Amino acid sequence: xxxxxxxxxxxxxxxxxxxxxxxxxxxxxxxxxxxxxxxxxxxxxxxxxxxxxxxxxxxxxxxxxxxxxxxxxxxxxxxxxxxxxxxxxxxxxxxxxxxxxxxxxxxxxxxxx
Amino acid sequence: xxxxxxxxxxxxxxxxxxxxxxxxxxxxxxxxxxxxxxxxxxxxxxxxxxxxxxxxxxxxxxxxxxxxxxxxxxxxxxxxxxxxxxxxxxxxxxxxxxxxxxxxxxxxxxxx
Numbered sequence: 001x002x003x004x005x006x007x008x009x010x011x012x013x014x015x016x017x018x019x020x021x022x023x024x025x026x027x028x029x030x031x032x033x034x035x036x037x038x039x040x041x042x043x044x045x046x047x048x049x050x051x052x053x054x055x056x057x058x059x060x061x062x063x064x065x066x067x068x069x070x071x072x073x074x075x076x077x078x079x080x081x082x083x084x085x086x087x088x089x090x091x092x093x094x095x096x097x098x099x100x101x102x103x104x105x106x107x108x109x110x111x112x113x
Numbered sequence: 114x115x116x117x118x119x120x121x122x123x124x125x126x127x128x129x130x131x132x133x134x135x136x137x138x139x140x141x142x143x144x145x146x147x148x149x150x151x152x153x154x155x156x157x158x159x160x161x162x163x164x165x166x167x168x169x170x171x172x173x174x175x176x177x178x179x180x181x182x183x184x185x186x187x188x189x190x191x192x193x194x195x196x197x198x199x200x201x202x203x204x205x206x207x208x209x210x211x212x213x214x215x216x217x218x219x220x221x222x223x224x225x
Contacts, residue, residue, distance in 0.1 A: 001172075006155075034213060043203065043216040044156065089155055093210075100146075100171060101214065103155035 002027040004092050006104030013080050013111055021107045023090035024072040030092040033073045034101070035064060038087045047088075048075070080111045115139050119204050119217035126194045126224050134189040134220050136204030144207045145187040146214065149173065149200040156203065162187055163210065194224045 003026040013019045025033075034049035050057045050064045050073065057064050061080075066073040077084055087108050091101040120135045138145065146161035148171075158171030162181040176198060178190040187206075191198060201221050205214040 009153075032211060043218050045216070046213045049213060095211070097210075100158055100161060100210075101156075102172075103148075103157070105153055105155045 002030060002092055002094070002097075002102040004090060004102050004104045006090050006107055008107060009105065010108045011110070013109070015080060015082060015111055015113050017080055019075075019077040019080050019084070019109055019111075021075045021088055021090070021109075022072060023074070023092075023104050024070075025092045025102075026071070027092070027094060028068075028071065029094040029096070031095050032093045033064070033066060034091050035075050036089045036091065038089065038106075040086075044089060077109075080109075082111050082113060085109055085111045117204055117206055117215050117217035119202075119220050121220060122218065123221050124223070126191075126222065128194060128196060128224060130194050132191050132194065134191075134202055134204075134222070136187045136189065136217060137185050138187075138204075138206040138215075139185065140206065140208070140215070141184060142206035142208050142215075143184065144210050144212075144214075145181070146171070146205050147177070147179065147187070147189045148203045148205065149198075150203060150219075151200050159189065159202075191222075196224045198222065199224045 006023045031052035036044035038044045063076045087106045090104040117138045143164045147159040148156040160179040162168045204217045207214045
């Protein structure tokens with residue numbers, strides 16, 4: 001089955017700097033890659049997603065890149081703010097899996113003023 | 114617009130007890146799923162459903178049962194609670210399997 005590895009497990013950045021989280025996946029048939037943000041005690045919330053027919057997607061300060069050949073995808077947060085502090089999860093699924101998401105273990109991001 | 118509603122929010126059980134975690138959505142979503150979240154392990158899929166009357170197992174189904182009699186509801190049953198089932202449980206739904214999943218607020222379950 002699919003295996004998703006996520007790095008780093010913790011990330012501390014100064015406010016205004018950029019943060020990058022990387023995930024690798026094992027199943028070459030995976031074609032949908034969402035990213036979720038989870039604040040302490042809250043539900044996971046989708047922040048951005050990408051499908052395998054595109055290499056990059058941006059939404060204001062957030063961007064995701066996908067390298068299908070290398071089977072890895074990354075989340076980039078620019079101009080980080082204290083409210084970006086949270087746990088971020090990557091996930092992957094394949095078209096024939098009826099949406100069964102395989103999640104990474106998560107990255108705790110701490111933005112210090 | 115309530116979205117995905119989970120009840121209860123907190124529950125403490127004794128080993129061997131059974132209980133049902135409730136999940137309801139008001140978005141007419143066909144696809145629903147249950148995850149458990151444990152520290153350092155992300156979210157793991159327990160069971161999922163692609164429509165009323167259709168369910169299937171996820172990554173960690175042992176000790177749990179589900180049914181889907183209506184589009185709106187997808188309850189998760191713990192048959193005989195064990196300490197290893199102490200976790201935070203999330204229910205999620207989407208309009209199709211290829212659309213983003215919307216999560217409920219979670220149920221925090223402790224098994225003593």
